[in-house]
Amino acid sequence: MTTSLDQQKRDQQERRKATWRRFTSHPSLMIGTVILVLLVAIALAAPWLAPYSPTRTSLINTLQDASWAHPLGTDQFGRDVLSRLIHGTRVSLLVAFWVVTLSLIIGTIVGGIAGFFGGWIDRSINVVNDILMAFPGFLLALAIVATQGSSLESVIIAVSIAYTPRVIAVMRSVALTIRPRPFIEASRSIGMTSTRILLRHVIPNALPPVIVVATLSAASAILAEAGLSFLGLGVRPPIPTWGNIIADGQASITTNPLISISSGLCIAAMVIALNLIGDGLRDALDPQMRRQTAKIL
Amino acid sequence: MAHLTAAPLLELKNISKTFNGSASWRGRSSNAVQAVDQATLALYPGETLGLVGETGSGKSTLGRIALRLIEPSSGSVMFEGQDITHLSPRLLREKRQRMQMVFQDPYGSLDPRMSVDKLVSEPLVVHNVEYAQRQEKMHAALEQVGLDPALAHRYPHEFSGGQRQRIGIARAMVLDPAFLVLDEPVSALDVSIQAQVLNLLHEIQIRTGVSYLFIAHDLSVVRHISHRVAVMYLGRIVEIGTRDAIYNRPKHPYTVSLLSAVPIPDPVLERARKRIPLIGEIGSANNTPSGCRFHPRCPRAHEVAQQKNIAIQKLGATDIPVLCATQDPALVGSDTEQACACHFPHETF
Amino acid sequence: MSHPSKVLLDIQQLSVAVSGTQSTIPLVHNVSLQINSGETLAVVGESGSGKTLTFLAALGIAPAGVKVTSGEVLFEGDDLTKLNPNALRSKRGTAISMVFQDPLSALNPVFSIGTQIIEVLRAHLPLTKAQARARAIELLERVHIPDPHRRIDDYPHQFSGGMRQRALIAMAIALEPRVLIADEPTTALDVTVQAQVLELLSQLREETGMALVLITHDLGLVARHADRVAVFYAGRIVEQASVQALFHEPRHPYTVSLFRTIPRLDSPTNIALTPIVGQPPNLAKLPAGCPFAPRCYLAKSDCGSIQTKLIDTTNHEHLSACQHWSEVHQEF
Numbered sequence: 001m002t003t004s005l006d007q008q009k010r011d012q013q014e015r016r017k018a019t020w021r022r023f024t025s026h027p028s029l030m031i032g033t034v035i036l037v038l039l040v041a042i043a044l045a046a047p048w049l050a051p052y053s054p055t056r057t058s059l060i061n062t063l064q065d066a067s068w069a070h071p072l073g074t075d076q077f078g079r080d081v082l083s084r085l086i087h088g089t090r091v092s093l094l095v096a097f098w099v100v101t102l103s104l105i106i107g108t109i110v111g112g113i114a115g116f117f118g119g120w121i122d123r124s125i126n127v128v129n130d131i132l133m134a135f136p137g138f139l140l141a142l143a144i145v146a147t148q149g150s151s152l153e154s155v156i157i158a159v160s161i162a163y164t165p166r167v168i169a170v171m172r173s174v175a176l177t178i179r180p181r182p183f184i185e186a187s188r189s190i191g192m193t194s195t196r197i198l199l200r201h202v203i204p205n206a207l208p209p210v211i212v213v214a215t216l217s218a219a220s221a222i223l224a225e226a227g228l229s230f231l232g233l234g235v236r237p238p239i240p241t242w243g244n245i246i247a248d249g250q251a252s253i254t255t256n257p258l259i260s261i262s263s264g265l266c267i268a269a270m271v272i273a274l275n276l277i278g279d280g281l282r283d284a285l286d287p288q289m290r291r292q293t294a295k296i297l
Numbered sequence: 298m299a300h301l302t303a304a305p306l307l308e309l310k311n312i313s314k315t316f317n318g319s320a321s322w323r324g325r326s327s328n329a330v331q332a333v334d335q336a337t338l339a340l341y342p343g344e345t346l347g348l349v350g351e352t353g354s355g356k357s358t359l360g361r362i363a364l365r366l367i368e369p370s371s372g373s374v375m376f377e378g379q380d381i382t383h384l385s386p387r388l389l390r391e392k393r394q395r396m397q398m399v400f401q402d403p404y405g406s407l408d409p410r411m412s413v414d415k416l417v418s419e420p421l422v423v424h425n426v427e428y429a430q431r432q433e434k435m436h437a438a439l440e441q442v443g444l445d446p447a448l449a450h451r452y453p454h455e456f457s458g459g460q461r462q463r464i465g466i467a468r469a470m471v472l473d474p475a476f477l478v479l480d481e482p483v484s485a486l487d488v489s490i491q492a493q494v495l496n497l498l499h500e501i502q503i504r505t506g507v508s509y510l511f512i513a514h515d516l517s518v519v520r521h522i523s524h525r526v527a528v529m530y531l532g533r534i535v536e537i538g539t540r541d542a543i544y545n546r547p548k549h550p551y552t553v554s555l556l557s558a559v560p561i562p563d564p565v566l567e568r569a570r571k572r573i574p575l576i577g578e579i580g581s582a583n584n585t586p587s588g589c590r591f592h593p594r595c596p597r598a599h600e601v602a603q604q605k606n607i608a609i610q611k612l613g614a615t616d617i618p619v620l621c622a623t624q625d626p627a628l629v630g631s632d633t634e635q636a637c638a639c640h641f642p643h644e645t646f
Numbered sequence: 647m648s649h650p651s652k653v654l655l656d657i658q659q660l661s662v663a664v665s666g667t668q669s670t671i672p673l674v675h676n677v678s679l680q681i682n683s684g685e686t687l688a689v690v691g692e693s694g695s696g697k698t699l700t701f702l703a704a705l706g707i708a709p710a711g712v713k714v715t716s717g718e719v720l721f722e723g724d725d726l727t728k729l730n731p732n733a734l735r736s737k738r739g740t741a742i743s744m745v746f747q748d749p750l751s752a753l754n755p756v757f758s759i760g761t762q763i764i765e766v767l768r769a770h771l772p773l774t775k776a777q778a779r780a781r782a783i784e785l786l787e788r789v790h791i792p793d794p795h796r797r798i799d800d801y802p803h804q805f806s807g808g809m810r811q812r813a814l815i816a817m818a819i820a821l822e823p824r825v826l827i828a829d830e831p832t833t834a835l836d837v838t839v840q841a842q843v844l845e846l847l848s849q850l851r852e853e854t855g856m857a858l859v860l861i862t863h864d865l866g867l868v869a870r871h872a873d874r875v876a877v878f879y880a881g882r883i884v885e886q887a888s889v890q891a892l893f894h895e896p897r898h899p900y901t902v903s904l905f906r907t908i909p910r911l912d913s914p915t916n917i918a919l920t921p922i923v924g925q926p927p928n929l930a931k932l933p934a935g936c937p938f939a940p941r942c943y944l945a946k947s948d949c950g951s952i953q954t955k956l957i958d959t960t961n962h963e964h965l966s967a968c969q970h971w972s973e974v975h976q977e978f
Contacts, residue, residue, distance in 0.1 A: 008450045182405035189366055190420045190468070191393035204410045351836035352807065457925055487692040488863055492907040492921035499918070514836065517866075521909035521919065544911065558841045560866025561912055562905065564889045567869040575838055 022284055029280025035273035043089040050083035055238040065256055073256045075248045081259050084240035085266060091241040092222050092270055095156055099221040102160040104214045107167030108203055111210075114168070115175025116198050125168070132165040138224045145233050155234050159224050163217040170213045174206040208285035212278050219274035226267050242267050304378065305339035306476055306508050307363060307396075312336045312372035314358055314532075331585065332358040334532040335372075339632065340476060345502065345509040347523030347540070349516060349555075354529035360478045360512045364396055365389060377475070394424050397469035401481035403461035407453040413439075414449035417468045424472060438471040439464075441504075442497060459490035463497065470501065476508035483518060495522055516559045520544050525633070528552050531590045534628060538635030548635065548642035550597035551575075589640065592621040601641045654857050655681040655704075655742065655825050660717035660727075662696070662703040662881075671930045673712065674700050675882045678956075681825055686851060686858040688868040688889070690904075691878030694926055697861050700878075701827050705742060706734045721825075740770055743823035747830040749810035753802040759786075759813045760798035766820050785816040789846060808839035812846065819850060826850075827859040832867070844871055865908060869893060877901050880927040880937035883956060887964040897959055897966040897974050899944045936967070944970060 023029060042049060058078030066073045072081035114125040132140065137159075144158035178184065179202070187197045228234030229243025237244060242263040249259030314333040333355040340346050340363075350356040361367040363374060365381065373382045381392055397420075400406035407416055418435040426434065436446040442463040453461055462482060469477055482498070483491040499522060501507065513519050519526060520540060527537040528551065536549040547553045557573040575594045592598050593612065602609045602616040609616040620640045630636030662674035674696040681687055691697040702708040704719040704726060719726040721742065726734060738744075746752045754762060763782040767773055773781065779798070786794035789812040802810055811831060818826055828847060832840035848871055851858045860872060868875055868889065875892045877885040877900065885898040896902050906920040924941040933940060939949040949969075956965045959972075968974060 007447055011451060182400050182402045183408045185366065186398070186400055186406045186465075186468075187408075187419075189364060189393070189398040190423055191390040192419075192423050193390075196423070201408050201411075205408065351838065459925070487926060488904065488908055489692060489922040489926070492909075492919035495909075496918055496921060516837070517909040517911050520911060521915060540915070555838060556911065558838045559911055560841075560864070560870045561910055562865035562869045562893065562908065563912075564869040564872075564893050566912070567866065572841055574842070 026280045026284050028276045029284055032273045032276025032278075032280060035269055036277065039089055039270060039273065040093060042086060043093050046087050046090060050080075050086040052080040052083045054079060054084040054087040054240045056080075063252055063255065066258055072258050072262055073252075075245075075259065076251060079238075081245065081249075081262070084245055085242070085263060088240040088242045088245060088263065088266070091152065091235060091239065092225070092267070094152075095159060095222055095225045096218040096270070096274065098156045099160045099163055099218045100214045103164040103167040103217055104210065106164050107171050107214065108206070108210060111168040111171025112175050112198055112203050112206065115172035116179055116202050117194065118179075122172070126172075129165050129168050129172075133169065137162040137220055138227055141224045141228060142233065145228060150228075150233050150236055152235050152239065155225055155228060159221045159228075162224065163221050167210060167213050167217060171206060171210050174209055175202055178202050178205050209282070211285070212282045215274055215278035215281060219271045219278070222267065222270055222274070303342055305375075306342050306377060307340040307510070308373075308375040309336060309338050309359065309363060310373045310375065312359065312362055312369045312374070314355070314362060314367065315370045331532055333362065333369075334585075336529075336532070336534050337628070337632075338527055338534060338537065340508050340510055342475070342508055343502070343506045344524040345511050345522055347519035347526040348510060348512045348529065349514065349519050349526060350529035351514060351555075353531055355532040356512050356529050357480055359529070360398075360480055360510055363510060364393075364398055364478055366398070391424075394420075394472045395475045397472065397474045397477050399462075399465050399469050399477055399479040399482050401485055403458045403465060403485060404453075406465055407461060409453055412450050412452055413456075413464055414446075416453070416464065417449070417471055420468060420472050434471055438467040441470060441501065442467045457490075458486050459493060462486060462490075462494055466494075466497070466501070470505070470507070473505070474507060476510065478510045478512070480512045481514070482511075484513065484515060491518070498522065516544075516556065527632075528555070531585055533590060533638065535591065535639070536635075536637045537628070537632045538630070538637075539633070542635040546635070548637040548644070549639050550595050550643065551591055553643060554596065588620075588622045588624050589626050589638075592617060595621065597639075597641060597643070651682045651684055653680045654683050654721070655679075656718075656720040657681075657700070657704055658718045658720065660700060660704065660719060661715045662699055662708065662712060663715045664712045666930065669930075670715075672715075673881050673929055674703065675880075676717070676955075677878075677881075677883055679876055679883070679886075681857045681859055683824065683857050684851065684855045685873045686848070686860055686871055688872035688875045689859060689861045689878065690863065690865065690868060690875060692863055692926060694880075694929065695878035696881035697878040698829050701744070701829070701859065701861070705738055705744065705827075706731065707738070707744075736770070739766060739818075739823070740821040741823055742825045742827070743818040743821070744827045744829065745811075745814050745818045745831050748834050749807065749814050750802065750834075752814055753810060755802050758799050758801050759805065763798075763813070763817050763820060766817050770821055781820070782816075785820055786813070788819075788850075789813070789816045790842075791816070806839075807835050808843060811835060811839075811843050815843070815846065815850075819854075819856075822854065823856060825857045825859065827861065829861045830863070831860075833862075833864075840867070847871075865904065866910075877904075880932060881929060882937070882954075882967065883965070884938065884967040885965065886956070891960075891964050895964075897964060897971040898968045899942045899974055900938050902974055903941075903943065944968075944973060946970060 056079060061074050061078040062076055064070055064074040070080050070082065072085065074080055110125060114122045140162035141158040144161060145154055148154040148158065184197060184201060187201055225234055225241065226243035229241045230247045232247065234243055235241045245263040246260045249263065253260055312333055313335055316330045316332055336359055348356045348360065358367060362369045365374060369382065373380055376392060376396065381389065384392065414435060417438055418431050421431045421434055439446045439449060444460065444463055444467065453464065456464065483494050486494060495518065498509065502509065511519060511523060523540050525538065526540050526543040527534050528543065528549065529535065530551050536543060536547065536552045543552060544556065547556060554573045554575050557570065561567050573596055575596065586593050598617040598621045599615055601607055602618055608619040610619045610622055612622065618640065626638045626640050628636045628638045657677060657679045660674060660677045661672065663670045663672045677700050689697045699708060703712065703714050706726065714727045721737065760779065760782050763785060764778040767778045767781055783794045783798055786798060791797055791809055791812055805813060832843055835843065844867060847858055862868060872889045875887060875889050876883050877898065879900050885892065885896065885901050892901065896905065903922045907922055909919060922941055927937050933950065935950040935952055936954045939945045942949065952969060954967045954969065956967050957969065957971065959966050
């Protein structure tokens with residue numbers, strides 16, 4: 001028994017090393033992860049990093065240009081733009097996190113059921129899903145916020161709902177390709193119930209492409225949140241989000257363009273990071289690459 | 298040793314299966330494929346019944362119907378004396394412990410994301426075996442197939458094709474079933490590994506008395522492991538009998554042709570053999586010929602038509618007996634000795 | 647044989663390797679083969695033995711990352727390994743042609759069979775569409791596809807497995823190659839159809855005097871159709887002989903083991919098959935000395951250290967890589 005435990009430890013180490021190598025050998029994945037980690041660090045350290053409170057107004061200091069005291073200037077309420085930017089990271093990350101989580105949970109279950117069980121279940125889910133996907137995600141989020149009112153929670157919910165249908169669609173098609181595979185039939189022959197097969201065999205095997213889609217959806221969701229906030233339909237002031245900072249910066253675009261530019265760049269950075277991670281994951285998680293060479297001999 | 302006198306373990310009675318269509322004796326839609334037509338066979342305790350046939354023979358479908366992985370369109374499946382054709386899903390799941398399957402593809406039939414120990418113990422989990430016993434049985438199953446239990450935490454892709462097939466066999470045997478359906482279990486393996494797996498299957502049968510329904514297209518392999526053999530063509534069992542009867546004294550023209558097409562690894566013998574070619578290609582299962590479904594390709598039909606006192610009719614440019622073209626022959630004989638579905642079977646040897 | 651035999655394809659000491667993640671793995675090691683006109687050479691081996699890769703590399707169609715590391719492939723005065731890609735491409739299909747294992751994946755499902763044959767013809771010959779179509783129908787007739795005028799417009803999925811393989815053969819012989827390499831041409835086919843397809847290949851060989859290379863693992867097929875046989879193991883040739891000599895007097899333990907391990911229609915059934923012990927060789931980690939030694943029933947103490955090479959046991963007719971070849975006996 002000791003030999004088997006030693007062997008097990010050695011194998012696990014080998015496996016971890018191989019996985020590490022696979023992930024670190026992707027430049028886009030690494031760059032994206034670094035940027036994301038940086039942004040997470042900034043969000044976590046926001047209270048200490050930001051020189052001022054993001055909501056502290058100062059009627060004497062309104063619309064200041066960039067200076068040593070305020071590297072990005074102040075907005076029309078005298079709030080330090082840099083501090084608002086730093087705190088705005090939190091909202092964006094929150095949105096990204098919730099969109100990925102909710103769309104993954106709902107998407108895998110609903111898409112998995114549709115793809116695996118087929119028949120009328122599949123058809124009914126599809127009808128609803130296709131209708132939802134016919135709307136651009138942004139419009140859908142807009143519609144939901146319009147009915148639910150704008151607050152951080154409703155924006156997050158709206159954006160998550162808006163971008164879940166495509167995860168459902170991807171999960172469904174992957175489930176369709178997994179369903180005819182021999183190991184699924186093997187599970188049936190053992191006497192497993194369909195539910196168990198779905199949870200234990202279909203979903204774990206379907207996760208890689210679905211994770212990629214969810215990550216890319218998060219990027220779109222952040223843009224949607226920014227758009228909503230810019231329009232004034234998103235997160236209400238005084239909570240800073242990159243979107244409403246751009247909106248605030250509009251008024252002073254000629255005198256202090258830094259406000260809008262800097263928040264725009266932040267959004268771009270986060271979206272690029274998520275896209276790089278999504279692309280990188282797609283390659284890194286693709287088991288096909290590994291098996292190609294083995295077959296030709 | 299096979300107990301052919303005991304009650305059969307498994308009985309398939311008049312099984313028919315039509316895909317995308319209605320039951321076999323009513324009109325079929327044009328897209329319907331009749332995969333199996335009125336197949337009857339019995340599997341006895343401790344024996345290996347080989348099921349051979351080419352593309353479209355329906356052998357894989359029949360094997361799956363035996364386990365009710367595919368539902369028959371008509372006919373009944375009896376297991377251990379009980380009719381399980383219409384058993385509820387819950388009761389069927391309990392029966393599943395006693396009948397398992399080994400699949401053809403050693404690469405695809407194991408979930409790539411599960412470690413081997415979880416794969417082999419999964420049947421035990423599904424059937425609520427206690428945790429303490431699970432480890433023990435899983436280890437025992439792996440040892441039975443010649444795999445080191447110490448390596449069970451590894452994943453399928455870390456094993457070779459032959460080893461994966463053994464894992465599949467271990468998983469099928471872990472619940473100690475009464476019979477296994479094996480669908481082309483060695484055809485995806487290298488020849489040097491095939492023998493290992495065949496010997497293993499034989500060993501397991503001697504030790505546990507499990508019966509095998511061994512589905513394959515390779516006649517040499519089937520000959521080596523089977524006690525009895527059934528030959529299928531276009532959904533019908535055309536001949537069934539003991540291994541020696543089928544291979545040494547085949548009666549059905551299709552069996553004769555099939556055997557003559559299998560090359561023997563001996564240049565002198567092989568080049569001296571006469572091949573008995575079939576005419577044309579295998580028919581399609583959605584357009585089966587009238588009468589004996591083999592008659593358009595049957596060399597014997599032509600031969601017999603030359604004899605005197607046989608009523609003949611035209612088939613294209615040649616003559617064939619009227620009987621062959623109009624009447625579907627029934628399986629005549631004892632399925633434990635030799636039975637054949639032909640109007641003019643080969644008799645003398 | 648009505649055509650005088652001459653060497654068409656001469657593979658000399660070919661070595662092929664793949665660049666792995668951490669090192670180069672040798673896949674084919676010093677393989678030499680002569681392919682003569684009008685003859686059928688069977689190349690036997692299991693998966694990973696290098697039997698297919700040798701020819702893919704010789705024709706320049708090996709997968710990405712796989713490269714020829716040494717040796718020459720001489721064909722009509724040229725060394726194929728040194729030719730530029732365009733010149734090589736013009737040789738492929740015209741002078742040397744290959745038929746692959748799985749007809750369903752080798753044919754494009756969205757084009758009709760006729761379109762695909764015509765494409766091959768017009769890529770290399772100055773034919774009008776009408777002329778090419780007539781040639782294509784001729785070719786289909788030649789491979790015994792019934793009703794070719796109608797079937798030429800059918801799609802691959804409308805053909806049965808055997809007919810698809812014939813269609814592939816039609817494409818392969820369209821430009822009248824002098825060497826036809828058939829890679830496991832019948833593995834995916836029923837046994838009755840197998841026999842028909844191989845008869846067809848033999849017949850074509852007789853008619854045109856072309857050389858046929860039959861890559862297979864099925865020794866029965868080899869016994870029936872081959873003139874000479876080369877046996878591959880772990881990327882090298884371990885035995886090469888005429889078909890009679892190989893089957894009746896094998897001189898390598900691997901060949902003998904193969905014979906003992908396969909079930910045959912004519913062997914007594916109460917004798918168990920003798921499996922070859924051990925696992926197939928791992929090309930990334932071959933043992934020193936003879937690669938078959940770990941599984942060899944005849945292995946001696948020096949087999950693990952001596953580098954094996956092909957030994958001429960009878961006058962260039964029978965080569966064996968086993969240095970103890972004289973002790974290899976055959977019992978049935």
